[in-house]
Every structure is written in C-alpha cells, then in structure tokens.
Amino acid sequence: MHLPVLVIASMLAATTIALDNGLMKTPPMGWLAWERFRCDIDCDNDPKNCISEKLFMDMADRLSEDGWRELGYVYVNIDDCWASKTRDEKGRLQADPKRFPGGIKKLARYVHDRGLKLGIYGDMGTYTCMGYPGTPLDKIKIDAQTFADWDVDMLKYDGCYSNETEQEKGYPLMSKALNATGRPIAYSCSWPAYQGGLPPKVNYTELGMICNLWRNYGDIQDSWDSVQSIIDWVFNNQDVLVPAAAPGMWNDPDMLIVGDFGLSMDQSRAQMALWAIMAAPLFVSNDLRTISSGAQNILQNKLAISINQDPLGIQGRRIVKEKSRIEVYLRPLSNNASALVFFSRRTDMPYRYKTSLGKLNFTTGIYKITDVFTYKTEVLKDSTDFVVSINPTGVVMWYLSAPAKLNPRLLFNHDKHQRPVHRDDEKNAIPLVFL
C-alpha cells in the first residue's frame, strides 16, 4: 500500500480554481478578537479589555515584539462590535468614535508600520450578530470601498440577520465588490456555517472560487468539549471537506483557544496539532499580553507551524479510529514528507499504542521521524512495530521525512543523535525514546 500523496495532489490541481486575488496560498495566521474579548464595550470600567483601538494596538505590539510576526502570525483581526450604531452622513460605516477615536484607517497604519495586516468584520444581514449595522445587499459596494479606503487587508463576512436567498446573492457579490476596489483583501465567508456546512446546500466548488476561507461549523468556545465537537464534525465529514481545501481556499474550523482558560497543556498541543493537520487558518484568540510561556511555546512551535503551512495545501485526514479511543491522523506534505498525529480521547492514563508505519500504509522504506513537541528524532523502518505513549486528551505528533530505500548505511547511521535501528528490531516492538 502506498501513500496517495501524488494522486491527491494531481486531483486537486485538476479540479480546483481558487479565488484569484493572489492571497493566502498557505493558511492565514494571526490574532482574532472574538473568542477571548467578545463584545466587551465597557471601556469606562474595563479599559484594558474592551473592544477599542487600544486593544488592537496592544496586540499588534505583542505580535511584532514577542516573536509572533516572524513565524507568520501577521493578521490583527477585529471582530464584531467595532462600529458605531449609525452610518455617517454619506451612508458609510464608521468606527465607534469613543472606542476608536483615531478611526480604522489610522489603526491600519499602526498595524502596517509593524509589518502586520489588519482584518475587519462585517455581516451580510441587516445587523451584525451583536446588533451593529450590517452590510446587506444594497450596502455591499459602498462598504467594500470603505474597507479598501481604510487600507484593510481582510474581511470576515458573517451571516446573522440574513436569509438563504440573500446569502446566495450577497457572498458572491461581496467577493466581486472587494475585487473591484483594486485592493487585495482576503475574504472569509461565514456562509456555509449558516447552511449546515454540507452539500447539497453548500457548494464548495463555488466557495473556493469566491472566498479565501470559510467557516463551516459553529463558533468555538473556551472548552475542550467545544474543541472535540469541531474535530468530530470536521473529520466525520472529511470526504467532503478535504477536497474543498487548497492553496488560497481553506476550511476554517475557527480560532485557536490555546492560552485561554479552557484547555490543559495536553489539550492545547492537541488543538495545535490537529489544526496543523487540517491546514486550518491559525487565528489565536487570547490575551497576548499575559499568555503563559507554555501556551506561547505551543503556538510558536516551528515544526507544527511548518506542517500547517505546507505549500501543497492538502488537508489531512483521520486514518484510524480504534475501539481503545486512540485515533491516528495523517497529512501528506511536500517533498514526500508527511505528518502523523496520534490522538487519545481517553481520560484515564497515558496509553501505550502499538502499531507500525506499514500498518498505517506507509510505503516500504525507512523514515526519519521528528517528534514535533520534543524535537527528538528517530529512524524507523516501515515494518518495525513501535509504541507511542499518548497522554489522556493529548497527542503525539510526528514529522516524517520521505521514505529512503532500505540501505544498511542509513540503518546504522553515524549521527550520534539517532539511535541505530537494528534489523532484529523487526521482531520486537521498540518503545521510542520520546515517550
């Protein structure tokens, strides 16, 4: 059995046409206000945390000074509750004058000066989800132009207070209107989330042609249950969702909540690992001013990020679901490399899971393996049984190089950081040292 890497890649190339704005050839990364800061508009009593220009300037400072930007986290994204309740005298949206005294254009300049990009939020209905002015059909052109005039780089277009007929017209129309401004503005569509996320209601071919990314399931909340429900939905529907993703067009399972209050460190690694497997946008929603170093290390893990950002842009799949509640996930990567995640849904104790790359249908050969969260490396033959110890609600994540031919010199290689793999090991399961 062989990894179907090349087959999948050529199928994608033949069938998908992405929105032609040149943006998001790899999944976007950045910070998004919603999950952590919601619609806190009480700047009198909670000035540090309310939705105001100060919050976004603080986050831009953190992204640019704490090592995030260099890793690709460049979007600073506003969500709902930024707008004034009324349009200006020319019918344009305007920011709340008290909370955004400098206006959005000035905030965009602040963000751009730090090598970052600014995202804004709108809604296809008469109102946004929190009751601010929406952008219904007759306001699409003027609002797209306003966002462009403000030098905004991305739009999240929500769907509250709109019906199906309006959405069918509005989402493509906004895509055209953004294009017509001449400014490349990445486009996030909440449309499929309002249609149940699945065909026949949702047409993923069309979405890929008009949006750079799309939310197809409910909002994430700050809990492990919420993370698990998203993982369940995405991988239960992987046959529909995997082919929909490609460079410039991504399924968006919603924000990373690593660094908030709901996840343990193991669960945080699990979210990061599975979001990388899903080729998901990596928008963190947390307080970058107070994040723990543990959470920061997980979000700044270079190998997990490089897996997420793989240029082939093939979304990964769940390939094993054991009765023991261990699951295995695989994402094919460029250069014939791949990523594997061993995920435990158990809640009792670390589980020792035994398998081999051969059983997971990897091509015959030997593989160099790097553990994503410990950076320990091993060399492993496809036929050799191994054991990974997976913490409850946690993961073990591997990056696997392309298979090399079975070559005795590689099996007994001289790199002293790698333990030689002996052919006798074929007979016995070897516990890997990164347990």
Ligand SMILES: *[C@@H]1O[C@H](CO)[C@@H](O)[C@H](O)[C@H]1NC(C)=O
């Ligand atoms: C608008 O669409 C055309 C054709 O698809 C494309 O060539 C162009 O780059 C797009 N412009 C912007 C600003 O997105």
Ligand SMILES: *[C@@H]1O[C@H](CO)[C@@H](O)[C@H](O)[C@H]1NC(C)=O
């Ligand atoms: C959707 O809303 C429009 C008004 O914008 C209305 O004319 C139409 O009947 C509604 N359609 C449905 C299916 O509710």
Ligand SMILES: *[C@@H]1O[C@H](CO)[C@@H](O)[C@H](O)[C@H]1NC(C)=O
């Ligand atoms: C989906 O959208 C594409 C592009 O607009 C179109 O060609 C195709 O016929 C649609 N498929 C269905 C089932 O409606």
Ligand SMILES: *[C@@H]1O[C@H](CO)[C@@H](O)[C@H](O)[C@H]1NC(C)=O
């Ligand atoms: C990937 O593997 C295939 C054979 O399975 C080989 O033809 C191809 O050259 C390899 N590509 C790279 C980049 O190693």
Ligand SMILES: *[C@@H]1O[C@H](CO)[C@@H](O)[C@H](O)[C@H]1NC(C)=O
């Ligand atoms: C490996 O391939 C066999 C035969 O096609 C298939 O039945 C099995 O489910 C595959 N296993 C994995 C882990 O992909």
